[in-house]
Amino acid sequence: MDGAAARIEDEVPAGAALVDLVQAMADRPIAIGQIGQTLDGRIATVSGHSHYVNGEGALDHLHRLRALVDAVVIGAATLAMDDPALTTRRVPGPNPVRVVLDPSGRALADRKLFTDGQAPTLVVGPYAPGHSERLDCGASPGRVLAALRERGLRSVLIEGGPRTLSAFLQANTLDRLHLLVAPKILGSGKPGILLPEAATMAAALTPHVTTYRLSEDLLFDCRFTSREA
Numbered sequence: 565m566d567g568a569a570a571r572i573e574d575e576v577p578a579g580a581a582l583v584d585l586v587q588a589m590a591d592r593p594i595a596i597g598q599i600g601q602t603l604d605g606r607i608a609t610v611s612g613h614s615h616y617v618n619g620e621g622a623l624d625h626l627h628r629l630r631a632l633v634d635a636v637v638i639g640a641a642t643l644a645m646d647d648p649a650l651t652t653r654r655v656p657g658p659n660p661v662r663v664v665l666d667p668s669g670r671a672l673a674d675r676k677l678f679t680d681g682q683a684p685t686l687v688v689g690p691y692a693p694g695h696s697e698r699l700d701c702g703a704s705p706g707r708v709l710a711a712l713r714e715r716g717l718r719s720v721l722i723e724g725g726p727r728t729l730s731a732f733l734q735a736n737t738l739d740r741l742h743l744l745v746a747p748k749i750l751g752s753g754k755p756g757i758l759l760p761e762a763a764t765m766a767a768a769l770t771p772h773v774t775t776y777r778l779s780e781d782l783l784f785d786c787r788f789t790s791r792e793a
């Protein structure tokens with residue numbers, strides 16, 4: 565592809581990726597992973613500082629994803645470090661049900677998800693602090709998705725962090741991965757995806773990828789065709 569063609573492809577706005585996603589959601593339950601990273605694949609500094617890796621366009625895109633899905637899943641470390649609200653406050657649209665994977669029961673009761681009343685919160689773990697409810701299913705990705713679907717939560721966003729996202733990727737449960745890449749190089753920090761060591765390049769996952777521009781960032785919309793019916 566020559567330079568001019570590459571630039572034209574990059575100008576396709578990310579809304580087109582969402583239209584495609586909505587069409588897929590109409591057909592069947594869907595699980596979408598998202599991760600925001602630097603050019604060198606870092607999602608946070610070594611100490612865990614991650615606000616913000618990506619620019620405003622990518623943040624809007626993440627909030628639009630939240631508005632489209634029924635539920636958003638995060639891991640216990642993200643709850644502890646970021647205290648996210650997981651709402652759609654940057655865009656119009658309903659807040660999703662919020663789900664925390666906390667099998668060791670370390671979630672702090674003062675977190676926004678348990679206190680702000682913005683949307684229901686489910687906890688996969690031994691305790692359900694504040695205004696939350698236990699989802700009694702075990703933390704394996706397949707079981708979590710099955711339990712959510714039993715409740716009618718058919719479209720699910722796996723928002724992070726890396727350990728949670730990678731568990732869903734490794735378990736072959738993701739239909740899509742929205743990889744948001746910021747034009748920054750950190751040179752140190754936490755990697756976005758963690759899978760078992762690959763012996764050769766033949767072990768690499770090879771999703772079908774479409775690229776969109778999100779102001780200064782790029783969205784890599786990765787489609788795992790083996791998951792499609």
Ligand SMILES: NC(=O)c1ccc[n+]([C@@H]2O[C@H](COP(=O)([O-])OP(=O)(O)OC[C@H]3O[C@@H](n4cnc5c(N)ncnc54)[C@H](OP(=O)(O)O)[C@@H]3O)[C@@H](O)[C@H]2O)c1
Nearest residue numbers: 599600607612614639640641642668703724725726727728
């Ligand atoms: N850039 C981004 O897009 C983005 C998005 C979200 C978060 N973050 C950053 O990511 C960092 C935290 O990520 P992280 O990878 O360290 O942790 P994490 O994925 O947020 O949480 C990991 C923990 O969640 C529990 N868990 C998740 N999935 C599980 C499973 N399938 N089975 C059993 N337990 C499971 C475990 O808790 P226990 O160990 O207690 O059992 C695990 O240690 C923070 O720095 C945050 O700022 C970045």
